[in-house]
Amino acid sequence: MTVTREIAMIKGAGTRRRRPKFGPAFWSGAGILAFILILAGWMTFWPPYDPLATAGTPLSGPSGSNLLGTDNLGRDTFTRLALAARTSLIISGAGALLGAVVGTTFGLIAGYIGGWVDAVIMRIVDAVLALPAILVALVVGVIIGNGPIPLIFALGLVFAPGFARVMRAPVIAMRERDFVLAAKLSGVRGSRVVVEHLLPNVLTPLFVQFASVASQIVLIEAALSYLGQGVQAPEPSAGRMISEFTRFMQLQPLLIILPSLVIILLSAAWNLLADGLQDWLAPRREPAFSLTGVKKRRGTKATSTRNTEAPEEAAHTRNTDTEESQQ
Numbered sequence: 001m002t003v004t005r006e007i008a009m010i011k012g013a014g015t016r017r018r019r020p021k022f023g024p025a026f027w028s029g030a031g032i033l034a035f036i037l038i039l040a041g042w043m044t045f046w047p048p049y050d051p052l053a054t055a056g057t058p059l060s061g062p063s064g065s066n067l068l069g070t071d072n073l074g075r076d077t078f079t080r081l082a083l084a085a086r087t088s089l090i091i092s093g094a095g096a097l098l099g100a101v102v103g104t105t106f107g108l109i110a111g112y113i114g115g116w117v118d119a120v121i122m123r124i125v126d127a128v129l130a131l132p133a134i135l136v137a138l139v140v141g142v143i144i145g146n147g148p149i150p151l152i153f154a155l156g157l158v159f160a161p162g163f164a165r166v167m168r169a170p171v172i173a174m175r176e177r178d179f180v181l182a183a184k185l186s187g188v189r190g191s192r193v194v195v196e197h198l199l200p201n202v203l204t205p206l207f208v209q210f211a212s213v214a215s216q217i218v219l220i221e222a223a224l225s226y227l228g229q230g231v232q233a234p235e236p237s238a239g240r241m242i243s244e245f246t247r248f249m250q251l252q253p254l255l256i257i258l259p260s261l262v263i264i265l266l267s268a269a270w271n272l273l274a275d276g277l278q279d280w281l282a283p284r285r286e287p288a289f290s291l292t293g294v295k296k297r298r299g300t301k302a303t304s305t306r307n308t309e310a311p312e313e314a315a316h317t318r319n320t321d322t323e324e325s326q327q
Helices: 003-014 024-045 077-113 115-129 133-144 148-174 178-185 190-201 204-226 238-244 254-281 291-326
Strands: none
Touching: 024 077, 024 254, 077 115, 077 148, 077 190, 077 204, 077 238, 077 254, 115 148, 133 148, 133 204, 148 190, 148 204, 178 190, 204 238, 204 254, 238 254
């Protein structure tokens, strides 16, 4: 081993790979969600118009007094759209949170205990996952009623099996690690081992799954509201606004376009957030196409060629020195 290589190894031993910063996908999704949250808070506490009262001429276009016009009853469209976005954001976030809590609990239990407990929980998970999410939400909504809270409860139960399946796999991989076995041998209770040792080490896929599920809940909530089984009047909802204003589409197309944009923006924001978290939590994964990656791969190939040639040159030098010493 040459002196140069020893010095390089000593320098490399002290360095630690830094986690990359959040990418544009994460900041785009977080920015859209933050903007909607601020706008929703403004319309909740200081609305320019009462969302349930008349604010102008029915079916009027955008103007100085009504930025996005009015609906068929003369209500301010801007105020109602902001409140509809607030409702979708709350339902998607709370539904994904409920599903994460329930699903993570069962996933941890199934992965840690194993055996027949794991088999029973996973068969129930498979049975629920085989059913369409919107159908299960409709059935639960019929049983417990309509509105934001029943909708959150229904969608949380619908997506809980997905969280259980996502969390089970890393728990199975972690439960045989040395630090878990050491905690068991030291007499730590099983529940404490799960909460303090396993859960903090398997949270990586949970964040990505949370954002992905929230995006799906936005679309399902809009579909249920469009069918009349979601958020009920008089509370604004983007899906129900599309259903109500379809007959006025030719007179005022903004009444259909704007709620659709709200649904698209919310769903895209959650998806961008999920992609950004996945890229940040898995920094070793290379993008599908990157000129930088191509340059790095070429540089790596050249380096490997030089490294392959270096031992041959070193061996030739040693053989020459040996022959000279023998002479």
